[in-house]
Amino acid sequence: MVATVREWVARDVTPNASALEQADEFPAEMVEQLKAFGLFGSKIDPTHGGLGLDTLTYARVVEELAYGWMTLSGVVNTHTIVATLIERQGTAEQKDRWLPKMATGEWRGAFSLSEPDAGSDAASLRCRAERDGDEWVINGTKTWVTNGERASILALAARTPEGITCFIVEKEPGPSHGGITVSRNIDKLGYKGIETVEMSYVDHRVPADAVLGGDDRLGRGLGDVLGALEMGRINIAARALGVARAAFDAAMAYSFERETFGRPINQHQAIAFKLADMATKIEASRLLVRSAAEAADAGRRADVEAGMAKLYCSETALEVATEAMRIHGGMGYVKDLPIERYYRDAPLMLLGEGTSEIQRMVIARGLLSRWQAEHS
Numbered sequence: 001m002v003a004t005v006r007e008w009v010a011r012d013v014t015p016n017a018s019a020l021e022q023a024d025e026f027p028a029e030m031v032e033q034l035k036a037f038g039l040f041g042s043k044i045d046p047t048h049g050g051l052g053l054d055t056l057t058y059a060r061v062v063e064e065l066a067y068g069w070m071t072l073s074g075v076v077n078t079h080t081i082v083a084t085l086i087e088r089q090g091t092a093e094q095k096d097r098w099l100p101k102m103a104t105g106e107w108r109g110a111f112s113l114s115e116p117d118a119g120s121d122a123a124s125l126r127c128r129a130e131r132d133g134d135e136w137v138i139n140g141t142k143t144w145v146t147n148g149e150r151a152s153i154l155a156l157a158a159r160t161p162e163g164i165t166c167f168i169v170e171k172e173p174g175p176s177h178g179g180i181t182v183s184r185n186i187d188k189l190g191y192k193g194i195e196t197v198e199m200s201y202v203d204h205r206v207p208a209d210a211v212l213g214g215d216d217r218l219g220r221g222l223g224d225v226l227g228a229l230e231m232g233r234i235n236i237a238a239r240a241l242g243v244a245r246a247a248f249d250a251a252m253a254y255s256f257e258r259e260t261f262g263r264p265i266n267q268h269q270a271i272a273f274k275l276a277d278m279a280t281k282i283e284a285s286r287l288l289v290r291s292a293a294e295a296a297d298a299g300r301r302a303d304v305e306a307g308m309a310k311l312y313c314s315e316t317a318l319e320v321a322t323e324a325m326r327i328h329g330g331m332g333y334v335k336d337l338p339i340e341r342y343y344r345d346a347p348l349m350l351l352g353e354g355t356s357e358i359q360r361m362v363i364a365r366g367l368l369s370r371w372q373a374e375h376s
């Protein structure tokens with residue numbers, strides 16, 4: 001699977017990514033190919049039509065997609081978080097209803113936790129759902145919903161009398177559906193070609209069985225959602241690794257081509273040492289992604305490992321993209337080469353699925369509780 005995706009990325013994605021990204025155009029044909037590979041079912045069990053990939057293989061596939069264009073890994077990511085949530089917490093009936101269509105990519109998923117006044121502090125979210133007979137009525141504003149407009153299925157965190165509850169909201173792809181309106185398409189620095197939108201809910205009605213996991217899980221949604229973000233963080237780490245590798249390879253190739261003072265620039269120690277540091281950090285990133293993916297595959301708690309991988313890989317991606325740009329001199333600053341794209345795409349990984357500051361909090365909290373469990 002990894003080799004197949006790598007080959008396709010080299011042939012069809014890398015040569016076309018910059019033109020699509022500069023036009024901010026949704027990569028419709030590439031998404032069809034992702035469907036054909038079965039990648040929307042990466043983490044869905046084969047009983048529901050998915051590939052049931054282990055996390056390590058999934059992470060390696062994500063890395064290959066991001067090597068060509070980070071946006072492609074984003075198309076798959078929020079979808080996989082939603083699928084993971086349903087796999088883990090959904091009732092048998094909910095899995096039968098949603099997972100087969102998600103596995104083929106016919107239904108694409110979006111993940112909707114963040115709000116204008118609730119990002120890192122997700123527990124302060126205000127979107128609310130009130131029970132009315134056999135239905136729930138949802139009101140509120142969600143923002144940063146990646147894939148929100150094209151999605152057919154949204155995992156939505158909302159406040160209910162019992163606490164925060166996760167709803168699975170079905171919708172028609174497009175700018176509006178029932179009481180849901182895409183109120184703004186957010187114009188971003190990078191991560192182009194994929195929509196990230198603000199969505200408003202005004203008296204939007206969903207059936208009672210839209211509560212993920214049924215009424216037993218009312219008020220337990222925040223824990224469920226944050227648990228699924230572990231998979232999202234491994235995805236972001238792998239994505240960052242892909243971008244860092246792409247930037248490094250470009251810098252390496254350029255360092256042989258470009259000559260100054262009568263020799264290739266990689267013969268100047270200042271440039272060679274940059275390449276050495278970049279390669280070392282990329283290798284460390286690779287090992288951290290593997291460690292997090294293996295912990296998840298072993299069924300162990302992977303909060304610390306996923307947090308470490310996400311923190312280190314995202315910081316590395318930005319550093320490597322910056323150094324790659326500097327190695328390119330003036331050519332790193334023009335749209336003729338993909339270097340400036342890596343430089344604009346990399347910072348997102350510091351933010352999505354929790355900022356670096358939040359990862360440090362997650363890592364520290366996990367370390368302290370593991371220490372106490374082992375030493376008490």
Ligand SMILES: Cc1cc2nc3c(=O)[nH]c(=O)nc-3n(C[C@H](O)[C@H](O)[C@H](O)COP(=O)(O)OP(=O)(O)OC[C@H]3O[C@@H](n4cnc5c(N)ncnc54)[C@H](O)[C@@H]3O)c2cc1C
Pocket residue numbers: 078111112113114118119120121143144145146147188191196348351352353354355356357358
């Ligand atoms: C392009 C893009 C796509 C996204 N896609 C999605 C999506 O699909 N679904 C979704 O739900 N969300 C999505 N997000 C939202 C993303 O998860 C949030 O932006 C992120 O969690 C940070 O929240 P915030 O932007 O509100 O920053 P804030 O929470 O306002 O943080 C501002 C700053 O304060 C720091 N900070 C906050 N609290 C603390 C603390 N306790 N200690 C130390 N520092 C702190 C932060 O690290 C940051 O530096 C997306 C964001 C972007 C930019």
